[in-house]
Each structure stands twice: as structure tokens, then as C-alpha cells.
Amino acid sequence: MSGIAGEVDRRTAARWRRRTDSGLRLLAAVPLGYAVASLWAMALARLLPMPAAPATITATLIAFAVCAAAVMWAYAARSGWRAVWTLALAGGIAAGITWASIAAGGRL
Amino acid sequence: MKGFRQSQSTLHTWSGLLLGWVLFVIFVAGTAAYWREALNRWMRPETPRVERPLNALAKAEAWLNRRAPDAKTWFITMPTAEAPGTYVFWVPQPDPAAKGRRHRRRDTFALIDAAGTPTARDTRGGDFFYRFHFDLHYMPVIWARWLVGFAAMMMLVAILTGIVTHKKIFRDFFTLRRAKGQRSWLDGHNAAAVLGLPFHLMITYTGLVTLSAMLMPWATIANYADGTKMAAVMFPSADEATRTGTAAPLPDLAAIVRDGERRLGGPVGYIEVAEPGDTAARVTLTRASSISLNTYGDRVAYDAAGRVVWRSPPSDGARTTYGAMIGLHAGRFGDATLRWLYFLCGIGGTLMVASGLVLWTVKRRERLADPSRPPLGFRVVERLNVAVVAGFPLGCAAFFWANRLIPLDAPGRGNREVAYLFAAWGAAGLVSLAVRPRYGWVALLGGTAAMLAALVAYDAVLLRPGLANWIAAGDWALASVDLVLLALAAVLAWTARRVALYKPRVRTVRAATRARPAVLPAQLEPAE
Numbered sequence: 001m002s003g004i005a006g007e008v009d010r011r012t013a014a015r016w017r018r019r020t021d022s023g024l025r026l027l028a029a030v031p032l033g034y035a036v037a038s039l040w041a042m043a044l045a046r047l048l049p050m051p052a053a054p055a056t057i058t059a060t061l062i063a064f065a066v067c068a069a070a071v072m073w074a075y076a077a078r079s080g081w082r083a084v085w086t087l088a089l090a091g092g093i094a095a096g097i098t099w100a101s102i103a104a105g106g107r108l
Numbered sequence: 109m110k111g112f113r114q115s116q117s118t119l120h121t122w123s124g125l126l127l128g129w130v131l132f133v134i135f136v137a138g139t140a141a142y143w144r145e146a147l148n149r150w151m152r153p154e155t156p157r158v159e160r161p162l163n164a165l166a167k168a169e170a171w172l173n174r175r176a177p178d179a180k181t182w183f184i185t186m187p188t189a190e191a192p193g194t195y196v197f198w199v200p201q202p203d204p205a206a207k208g209r210r211h212r213r214r215d216t217f218a219l220i221d222a223a224g225t226p227t228a229r230d231t232r233g234g235d236f237f238y239r240f241h242f243d244l245h246y247m248p249v250i251w252a253r254w255l256v257g258f259a260a261m262m263m264l265v266a267i268l269t270g271i272v273t274h275k276k277i278f279r280d281f282f283t284l285r286r287a288k289g290q291r292s293w294l295d296g297h298n299a300a301a302v303l304g305l306p307f308h309l310m311i312t313y314t315g316l317v318t319l320s321a322m323l324m325p326w327a328t329i330a331n332y333a334d335g336t337k338m339a340a341v342m343f344p345s346a347d348e349a350t351r352t353g354t355a356a357p358l359p360d361l362a363a364i365v366r367d368g369e370r371r372l373g374g375p376v377g378y379i380e381v382a383e384p385g386d387t388a389a390r391v392t393l394t395r396a397s398s399i400s401l402n403t404y405g406d407r408v409a410y411d412a413a414g415r416v417v418w419r420s421p422p423s424d425g426a427r428t429t430y431g432a433m434i435g436l437h438a439g440r441f442g443d444a445t446l447r448w449l450y451f452l453c454g455i456g457g458t459l460m461v462a463s464g465l466v467l468w469t470v471k472r473r474e475r476l477a478d479p480s481r482p483p484l485g486f487r488v489v490e491r492l493n494v495a496v497v498a499g500f501p502l503g504c505a506a507f508f509w510a511n512r513l514i515p516l517d518a519p520g521r522g523n524r525e526v527a528y529l530f531a532a533w534g535a536a537g538l539v540s541l542a543v544r545p546r547y548g549w550v551a552l553l554g555g556t557a558a559m560l561a562a563l564v565a566y567d568a569v570l571l572r573p574g575l576a577n578w579i580a581a582g583d584w585a586l587a588s589v590d591l592v593l594l595a596l597a598a599v600l601a602w603t604a605r606r607v608a609l610y611k612p613r614v615r616t617v618r619a620a621t622r623a624r625p626a627v628l629p630a631q632l633e634p635a636e
Contacts, residue, residue: 039326
């Protein structure tokens with residue numbers, strides 16, 4: 001009897017692991033994917049070696065590709081956790097660049 | 109590589125399914141919107157053709173001068189032979205008493221025909237499809253655009269993951285296995301997707317760009333504390349005119365347009381008259397987007413005496429790219445041939461989305477443990493497919509019929525036409541929920557085919573002027589609308605017949621030859 005109960009427990013645990021993984025990937029894809037694209041749009045707008053207006057437009061045009069790539073990565077990563085932390089890190093780097101650049105150069 | 113492809117296949121299936129229904133109606137509306145002006149004319153059949161645009165412009169100017177002589181600004185869309193007349197829109201002088209109250213656009217908008225009077229038939233015309241394509245209906249515009257933007261991003265993801273998932277993209281390009289169930293649907297989906305792949309990628313990415321000011325304002329925020337500075341770069345304009353209060357005769361718009369066409373190197377698309385009838389009046393012309401891929405035409409401004417006072421600065425590479433992406437999406441730069449190509453590609457995209465939605469059910473049906481009792485989720489998807497893929501076209505057919513049958517003097521006529529679209533679509537939705545999907549497909553596809561065929565017959569026999577007059581006068585823009593509807597009716601009727609005559613193969617034979625135990629529902633979960 002305990003064998004069957006153990007089997008049921010194991011199955012329940014596996015189902016919960018799958019659900020957590022799906023939830024984390026969804027979190028990584030939708031809010032985080034958009035956040036990473038937005039933050040890299042900001043960082044690129046500051047970094048691209050051109051005047052402010054064309055840099056702004058170019059960064060905006062590139063941002064949608066970044067967003068699509070982030071969504072694909074959220075499902076390609078080995079695990080849901082990995083998807084979340086790698087995207088959070090990618091967004092954090094862009095946020096750091098943007099913050100440092102605005103602190104140093106200000107905005108128009 | 110296998111793991112990557114597998115993960116992307118899952119993403120492809122779910123992003124495609126969840127937004128597929130929204131994408132389908134966006135695709136249908138966008139495809140119809142390539143004939144926006146033709147539909148604007150077709151839905152106002154009694155409106156005379158614009159033979160001489162400058163003459164029509166002068167009549168619209170005279171009408172505006174009677175209706176809104178002291179407006180702050182007039183906006184005039186330059187009439188062309190493709191349009192039913194001159195679209196005019198005006199902004200009244202700011203009223204200090206009404207501060208904070210929002211100005212309602214529909215009270216200050218008119219369509220003036222070539223004879224100089226507002227058009228008789230109140231209708232949204234082809235503009236309905238254009239607005240519905242990104243504003244949807246019955247919901248706040250901002251919500252609609254975020255939903256459309258989200259769906260477009262999922263579409264981009266579905267296209268990219270579709271490419272990754274597709275192992276033999278070139279071999280499958282030449283493969284169409286007919287009458288093979290799931291395999292045929294997959295081949296059909298692949299053919300629609302791969303044939304139009306450059307178009308699908310282009311239209312999806314540029315669609316996101318058209319909404320980028322709302323979806324992706326972050327680059328602007330990073331560089332500008334004052335966002336209006338960026339707007340001034342994107343949409344340069346002359347300094348605002350300040351009213352002097354001294355009356356002056358209206359500038360001769362036709363003469364200014366003739367001069368402007370020479371200076372701008374192409375036809376004029378939009379005319380903006382600030383402070384008309386004042387000595388400070390200013391006329392700004394924008395070059396039509398029919399002449400250039402860049403949707404943002406050069407601009408030139410004149411004072412009340414007709415002297416040039418301002419010209420737009422040359423566009424840099426980034427802004428030109430941005431404008432060209434929007435131009436590529438809207439396809440306004442194209443002539444009739446290119447417009448047909450856009451239209452056919454739009455149909456290809458519509459078929460890609462529709463076949464993908466159907467494929468989802470076909471694929472899962474073959475793996476169901478008990479096909480006579482599919483799980484609830486499966487049944488919902490199956491019926492929603494009928495409600496949207498077959499139901500929305502039926503709603504559009506009802507919209508066209510309402511345009512023909514509602515009396516010209518009925519109050520709120522234009523909105524009632526739209527209400528009929530949604531009422532018919534709603535009824536179609538109820539039918540698809542009530543009956544078995546197979547009967548739903550046949551009833552709705554067949555019903556739409558009958559409605560469209562009858563509409564073309566109505567246009568040919570009862571409508572005056574109608575189809576016969578258009579063909580006799582060589583007015584192919586209008587005749588083509590009826591001919592396309594007739595072709596659609598034929599295709600829908602053929603499809604309905606195929607569904608009605610379809611006999612599913614007996615599954616037990618397959619199961620026996622495979623000699624495999626029945627698939628458990630639990631194993632179905634990671635379905636790809």
C-alpha cells in the first residue's frame with residue numbers, strides 16, 4: 001500500500017514541479033521579457049554613437065527584437081529559475097548602464 | 109538542438125493558440141483595410157467620382173468657410189480619384205468656459221463630395237476595418253492597442269519559433285500531402301506560412317513599430333526629460349500661428365497646392381490651415397505618402413499672402429527608416445498592382461493563422477483517448493475556432509448588407525451598421541457553441557457564402573448606380589470589390605461543401621496497425 005502512496009506522492013510532486021516551472025517561464029517571458037526589452041531600449045538610446053534623436057529611434061526599433069529574443073530564451077533556458085535569473089541579470093545590466101549614463105550626462 | 113527545438117515548439121503552439129483568435133480578426137480587418145478607400149467609395153455608391161481633385165478641394169474649402177469660418181485649425185485630406193471626396197476635420201477656437209471638457213471629434217468631421225456637399229450615406233465605410241485593425245471596438249482605445257500590441261509580439265514570437273521548429277523548411281515548401289488529415293493541415297499551414305514568410309515577418313515587426321510610441325516609450329524617456337522635444341523631431345512643424353483678429357481673405361488653397369506640389373516634388377496629401385480668415389493664417393502642406401516609402405512626407409508652410417515661410421528639415425537616417433517601416437506596413441506607397449499583392453499576402457497571413465488554429469485541434473484529436481468524448485478544453489477551442497474563423501466573416505457580410513439596407517435618413521446610421529456586424533457575429537458565436545463543430549463550420553461558412561453572393565446579386569440588379577454601371581464606366585475599383593466578394597463566396601461555399609462531405613477515417617484501423625497501447629490523457633499534456 002505504501003508503495004502506491006509513495007508513487008502518488010511522487011507524481012504529485014512532479015506535477016507541482018512542472019507547474020512551478022511553467023509559471024516561472026511565463027513570468028520570465030511576459031513581464032520580464034518586456035522589462036528587459038524596455039531597459040535595453042533605454043541603455044541603447046544612451047549608448048549608440050549618434051545624436052539623441054536617431055539613437056532614440058534606433059533603440060526603439062531594436063527593442064522589439066530584444067523582446068522576442070527574451071521570450072524565446074524564457075522557454076529555451078534549461079529551467080524556469082534559470083530563465084528568470086538570467087533575464088533579471090540582463091535587465092539589471094541595462095538598468096545599471098542607463099542609470100550611470102543619465103547620472104553622468106543628464107537628459108535633454 | 110533537439111531540446112531547443114522542442115521548447116520553441118511548445119512556445120509556438122501556445123502563443124499561437126492563445127492570441128490566434130485576436131490575430132485572426134486583426135488579419136482580416138488589416139487585409140480589408142488595404143482597400144480602405146475603395147470600400148469608402150463602395151459603401152457610398154451614390155457619391156459621384158472625384159474627377160478634378162483641385163476643384164473638389166475648392167468646394168470643400170468653401171464648405172468649411174461656411175461651417176467653421178472662425179475655427180482654430182482646419183485639417184483637410186487632399187481629395188483623389190480613389191477617395192469618395194474630401195475628408196475635413198476642424199478644431200474650434202479654445203473656449204475658456206468649456207475648459208477641461210473634451211472635444212468630440214465626430215461633431216467636427218465631414219466628408220465633402222465632389223459637388224461640395226456632405227455625403228448622404230452616414231457610414232464608417234472602409235475606415236471601420238482600418239480602425240478595427242488596431243483599435244478593435246467596444247473597448248477603450250488604449251486597452252485595445254495594448255492588446256493588439258501584445259498579440260503582435262506573440263505573432264512575432266510564433267513566427268520566429270515556427271521557423272526554428274520547422275526542420276525541413278525548404279523540402280516542405282514543395283510538399284503538400286492532400287487528404288492525409290493532420291499531415292495535410294500541417295502542410296497547408298506550412299505552405300501559407302513559408303510562402304508568405306518575408307511578408308509575415310515584415311508586417312508583424314512594422315506593425316509593432318506603428319504602435320511603438322505607446323508600446324515602447326522607454327528609449328525616449330531615457331534621452332528626454334521633456335518628451336515634446338522628441339515629438340518635435342518626429343513631427344516638425346512651423347511655429348504656431350497667433351490670431352491677430354484682423355480679417356483677411358482666405359488664401360487660394362488650389363494655387364498653394366499647385367505651388368507646393370512643385371516644391372515637395374510630389375502630390376500633396378494633407379493640408380492644415382491654422383487661423384483661417386485671419387491675417388495670421390498659415391497653410392501647411394504635407395507630401396502624400398503615395399509617392400514615397402517613408403510615410404512622413406516633407407512639409408512646407410505658407411502665410412496668408414501665399415509666401416513660403418517654413419520648410420521641414422531633412423529627415424535623418426533613423427527617422428527615415430522608422431517612417432519607411434510604417435510605410436511598408438500601410439502600403440500606401442503602392443500602385444494598384446502592389447496593393448493586390450499586399451491583399452493576397454494578407455489573405456495568406458489570415459489562412460496561416462486560421463490553419464494554425466484548426467491544426468491545434470486536428471493534431472490533438474488524433475491522440476484523444478476517446479474521440480467521442482473529448483475533454484472540455486478541447487471542445488472550447490474547437491468551437492471558438494468556428495465562432496471566430498467562420499463567425500467574423502459572417503459579421504462582415506452582415507455589415508455590408510446593413511450598409512445597403514438601412515435607410516439613408518436613419519439616425520445614427522453609421523453606428524447601426526457596425527452594431528449589425530457585432531450582432532451577427534454574436535449570433536454566429538451562439539450557433540457555433542450550440543451545434544457540433546462540423547455543422548457549425550458548414551452553417552457559418554455556407555451562410556456567409558450565401559450572404560456575399562446575394563449581396564453581389566443585389567449590387568448588380570437593384571443598386572443604382574450599381575455593379576453594371578461601374579463595369580460600364582470602367583470603375584474597376586468599385587467593380588473589383590464585388591468581384592472579390594463573389595470570389596470569396598465561391599471559396600467559402602466550396603470549403604463548406606468539403607466539410608459537409610468529409611468522412612473521417614476509422615481510427616481503430618490505425619491503432620491496430622500501430623499496435624500501441626491507448627494514449628493516456630496525462631501523457632498528452634506536453635502535447636508537442
